[in-house]
Every structure is written in C-alpha cells, then in structure tokens.
Amino acid sequence: MNNSKSVSIETIRRLPKYYDVIDMAVKQGVKNISTSVIAEHLNLEPILVRKDLEQTGAKGRPRVGFVAAELMDRIAGSLGWGSLNNIVLVGCGSLGSALLGYKGFSRAGFDIVAGFDVDKGKIGRTIHGKKILPVSKFKDLCLRMHIEVGIISTPAEHAQSVADLMAESGIKGVWNFTSAALKTSKDVIVHQEDMAASLVILIKKMNSMKKEGKGQE
Amino acid sequence: MNNSKSVSIETIRRLPKYYDVIDMAVKQGVKNISTSVIAEHLNLEPILVRKDLEQTGAKGRPRVGFVAAELMDRIAGSLGWGSLNNIVLVGCGSLGSALLGYKGFSRAGFDIVAGFDVDKGKIGRTIHGKKILPVSKFKDLCLRMHIEVGIISTPAEHAQSVADLMAESGIKGVWNFTSAALKTSKDVIVHQEDMAASLVILIKKMNSMKKEGKGQE
DNA sequence: TAGATTGTTAATCGATTAACAATC
DNA sequence: TAGATTGTTAATCGATTAACAATC
Known part of the structure; x- marks a missing residue:
C-alpha cells in the first residue's frame, strides 16, 4: 500500500521483463529463481538485476535465490499493478482500436473505460468490448469518473484540440500517439x-553490436 | 553519410520532439530558433537541448540561434532518417494492422514491405496499402530483400516460433509487441x-509532480 | 556598444558495475 | 563443511546541470 520507495524509470522499464521471465519459469515448475538466471535470459548483468530487485523490497536467500511467486508479487x-486505473482514449481509428x-493493459491494472470519436459511423459501436462514445460526452464522463489519464490517437491535426479538451476535463496525464507537439x-x-524513435534505438x-563483433560473422 | 558521432539513447528519444517543435515553428514562419525556445515548449532545461543539438553537429550563432531548416536536417x-530501412511484420491483427x-514510420525512412499472417481470410488482402502474405513466404522474402528488422504482433503464444523463424531468415533485430519473453x-x-510500462512511467x-506541488492546488 | 545566446569546460548527480563479506 | 548467491559498500561511468568565456 505504501509505494514510497521510489523506483527509477529505467528500473520500471526492466521490471516487467523480469516478471515475464519469472512467469515463464514458474509455468515450467520452477519455485525459486536467482538473479543470474533472470539476467541470462535477458542478456543483462546479474548485478543489475539484483539492484533492480532490491528496489522492489524483495528478499532472497543466499544459495537459493528468490521465491518466484513472492518476487512476482513484489x-x-x-x-503499481495492484491498483486499478481508469483511462480514456480519443480517436478510434486503427491505432486507437x-x-x-x-x-497488456489489464495485467497492469489499466482499464480503458471508453473510446471517443467524432465519426458517427463509429459512435455507438463496440470495439474489443469497449463502447465508442461521442466526443461531446467526454468532459462529463471524465469529471464524473475522476479520470486523470487520456490517450490521444486521432489524426495529428486534431491532437491539440483534444489535448485542450482533456485539460479542461481534469486530465493530468496525456499519452500522445500523434506526431503533434502539444x-x-x-x-x-x-x-x-x-514508435519511429523506438525503431531507431533498435537499429x-x-x-553497435556489429561493431563490437559480437555477431557470428 | 558518416554517422560515426554516436548519439546517446536518451538523446535519440528527445531529438524527434525537437524536430516536431521546430517543424511547427517553421510552419508559422520562423527562420531561426534558439535552444531556450525549444526547451520552453517541452519543459526541458535549455542546456540539455543545447547539449543534445551539439551531438548532431549543428552549429548555431550567438544572439541568433540555429537556422531552423538546417537544424531539422541535422x-x-x-x-538516420535519410536512409531507407525495409522491415517486415508478422501478425496482422488489430495491433499489426x-x-x-x-x-510516423515513413518520415523516419522505415517502410514495412509486407505483413504476414497465417489466417487465410487475411492473406492476399491489403491493409493500409500493405500486402498480407502467408507466413510460408516469409523466409524467402526476407533473405531475398536482405531484411534485418522484424515486428512481432501475433498472439503471445506464437511469438517464440515467429522469433525462431525470423532468426533463420536473417533478421537481426526483433521488435516484440507481445508479452512473451523471447x-x-x-x-x-x-x-x-x-505499453503498460509506458503508462506506469507516465503515472x-x-x-512526482503532485508531490513537488507544482500543480495548481 | 550592450546583451543575448552559443560553445566549452568543470561540477554534480544518478545509474551501473565491481568487490567482497554475510549466509544459507 | 564448501560453495553459490545474496546484500552491502565502494568505484566507475555517463548523463545532466552549472558556470562562464566567446561572439555575433
């Protein structure tokens, strides 16, 4: 309940990967897992994994490792996967859909309560179990449900006006999938x-691996 | 042509934002732009922007700033937006589509040459102008076109087998959208x-902003 | 000229890595 | 017991921030 021990952003990026590795191991019958095993799976340094796990407050046993189930909980x-977060989404095109x-959202406790759009062909329909509502109902719903996080997946040219609408609807965090600088x-x-930046990083x-000559030929 | 000056990953994450801000300014008639203006738009420290721009090799003029068009080129x-990168995608469900x-990919010079799927209902169709091919043709196409980057957007349970296929098809970089630990x-x-990790970071x-009391009340 | 903004050098900060004692 | 793995303390590294001289 007390998340006071702040976890660094880089650690937040790695923790879900550890979780997936442990989850996979557990499904194969593993009960205890060591940092070196997790590190091996992800091509990371064991000490880095140990430091990250330290931040979660998990305790392991020398020689044995961590109790897998307990570690996943930590x-x-x-x-923050325990607490439920309601979010909203505006722009139900292909990306929004x-x-x-x-x-991946549900595992982390995120629930998109509804999608919003201006297209009358979409309004009233249901996509992946989520109701599509007219943008005119956006502010009212957000204020009523005290929603603080909104996703923008409209065409770029509408992003700014959606951001303005979100601001006046009490939204404090905007996740912008358009290329508009808000x-x-x-x-x-x-x-x-x-996404393009992610690809650049991958490349x-x-x-850099080629240069290091780690590859096979 | 010489990308030898290596740009750090955090800088890569910020550069596209600068680009978008400058682009917006240019469209409003701006010819020169200073680091403080860019920083202001993005709530960053001017010195950080200056350091990032330094890495691109761009040169500015004291008192004047940077020539916007030139800076965008840099x-x-x-x-690496200049060079064209062909990539492939396996799994043409809603996310793949x-x-x-x-x-955003085309600006960065990325082109998904084709989508692959096992669903006969999808094979042969075209989604967003991209042809959907059977997975049986995957290896051949990748080898022939010397493709090195592949996206996995299948259900999680098929991710590992797709990753194996990619490896034997000469792919050196895999972008995995499933939760499977490959x-x-x-x-x-x-x-x-x-994506859930991104949301956790946003929250x-x-x-942390609330704690700092930067908010209004 | 006066002053804003760059470019550069140094200081700080935080994250990663290393070393090693504790312990199961 | 012997040895693997944790937990902890210290060293290193790189990124951010600060300071300030150079310059248009």
Whole structure:
C-alpha cells in the first residue's frame, strides 16, 4: 500500500521483463529463481538485476535465490499493478482500436473505460468490448469518473484540440500517439509516444553490436 | 553519410520532439530558433537541448540561434532518417494492422514491405496499402530483400516460433509487441515493447509532480 | 556598444558495475 | 563443511546541470 520507495524509470522499464521471465519459469515448475538466471535470459548483468530487485523490497536467500511467486508479487506491487486505473482514449481509428484491445493493459491494472470519436459511423459501436462514445460526452464522463489519464490517437491535426479538451476535463496525464507537439499548461504531463524513435534505438543497438563483433560473422 | 558521432539513447528519444517543435515553428514562419525556445515548449532545461543539438553537429550563432531548416536536417541525419530501412511484420491483427498504417514510420525512412499472417481470410488482402502474405513466404522474402528488422504482433503464444523463424531468415533485430519473453541467440537484438510500462512511467511522473506541488492546488 | 545566446569546460548527480563479506 | 548467491559498500561511468568565456 505504501509505494514510497521510489523506483527509477529505467528500473520500471526492466521490471516487467523480469516478471515475464519469472512467469515463464514458474509455468515450467520452477519455485525459486536467482538473479543470474533472470539476467541470462535477458542478456543483462546479474548485478543489475539484483539492484533492480532490491528496489522492489524483495528478499532472497543466499544459495537459493528468490521465491518466484513472492518476487512476482513484489514486482507487481512496485509497478503499481495492484491498483486499478481508469483511462480514456480519443480517436478510434486503427491505432486507437488496437489500443482498445491491447491485452497488456489489464495485467497492469489499466482499464480503458471508453473510446471517443467524432465519426458517427463509429459512435455507438463496440470495439474489443469497449463502447465508442461521442466526443461531446467526454468532459462529463471524465469529471464524473475522476479520470486523470487520456490517450490521444486521432489524426495529428486534431491532437491539440483534444489535448485542450482533456485539460479542461481534469486530465493530468496525456499519452500522445500523434506526431503533434502539444502545448499544455505545466500541470499536465505529456508523454510523447514515438514508435519511429523506438525503431531507431533498435537499429542503433544492432549497429553497435556489429561493431563490437559480437555477431557470428 | 558518416554517422560515426554516436548519439546517446536518451538523446535519440528527445531529438524527434525537437524536430516536431521546430517543424511547427517553421510552419508559422520562423527562420531561426534558439535552444531556450525549444526547451520552453517541452519543459526541458535549455542546456540539455543545447547539449543534445551539439551531438548532431549543428552549429548555431550567438544572439541568433540555429537556422531552423538546417537544424531539422541535422536532427534527421543524426536519427538516420535519410536512409531507407525495409522491415517486415508478422501478425496482422488489430495491433499489426495499426502498425502497418502507422504514419510516423515513413518520415523516419522505415517502410514495412509486407505483413504476414497465417489466417487465410487475411492473406492476399491489403491493409493500409500493405500486402498480407502467408507466413510460408516469409523466409524467402526476407533473405531475398536482405531484411534485418522484424515486428512481432501475433498472439503471445506464437511469438517464440515467429522469433525462431525470423532468426533463420536473417533478421537481426526483433521488435516484440507481445508479452512473451523471447529466447534468441545472442546475435539477435530483441526490443521488448511494453505499453503498460509506458503508462506506469507516465503515472509515476504525474505523481512526482503532485508531490513537488507544482500543480495548481 | 550592450546583451543575448552559443560553445566549452568543470561540477554534480544518478545509474551501473565491481568487490567482497554475510549466509544459507 | 564448501560453495553459490545474496546484500552491502565502494568505484566507475555517463548523463545532466552549472558556470562562464566567446561572439555575433
């Protein structure tokens, strides 16, 4: 219940990977797991994994490792996966639709309560079990449900007006999938998603591995 | 043509944001832009922006700032946006379809040459202008076109077998959108996409802002 | 000229890695 | 017991921030 021990952002990026590795091991009957085994799976240094796990408050036993089930709980707790977060999404095109159906959110306790769109052909329909509502109902629903996180997956040219609407609807965190550079007041956090940047990073890692000559030929 | 000056990963994450801000300014008639203006738009420290731009090799003028058009070229160059990269995608469900149509890739020089699926209902169709091919043709196409980057957007339970197929098809970089923890040989880089982790980071930033009392009340 | 903004060098900070004692 | 693995303390590394001289 007390998440006071703050976990660093890089650690947050790695913890879910540990979770997946442990989960896989547990499904194969493993009861205890050591940092070196987790590190091996992910090509990381064992000491880095140990440091990350330390941040979750998990305790292991020398010679034995960590109790896998307990460790998963600790990771989930540190990531805030316990508490339920309601979020909303505006723009139910192909990307928005995919996000409405994204499986990974539920594990982490995120629930997209509804999708919003201006297209009358979509309004009233259901996508991946999520109701599509008209944007005109956005503010009311957000205020009523005290929703603080919103996803923008509209065409880029509408992103700013959606961001403005979100701000006046009490949203404090905006996850922007468009390439528009949003102007918002300082008390609203904008998280800019850039898939192309992710790809650039992947390619950079590939290139640096080639240079290091780690590859086979 | 010479990308030898290596740009750090955190800088790669920020450069596209600078690009978008500059692009927006240019469209409003701006010719020169200073680091403080860019920083202001993104709530960053000017010195951080200056350091990042330094890595691109761009030169500015005291009192004047940077020539906007030139700066955009430098950023694009540093991100490797000049060169064309062909990539492939396996799993044309809702997320895969969205990625096939993702606008942001083309700016960065990425082109998904085809989508692959096992569903006969999808094979032969075209999604967002991309042809859907049977997985049986995957290896042949990748080898023929010397493709090195592949996206996995299948159900999680098929991710490992797709990863194996990619490895034997010459793919060196895998972008995994499923939650499966992939086992690959060490000369294949796996970039694990975790949208839920991104959301956790956003929420963490929101909370830390609340604590700092930067918000309005 | 005066002053804003760059470019550069140094200081700080935090994350990663290393070393090693504790312990099961 | 012997040895593997944790927990902890210290060293290193790189990224961010600060300070300030150079310059347009």
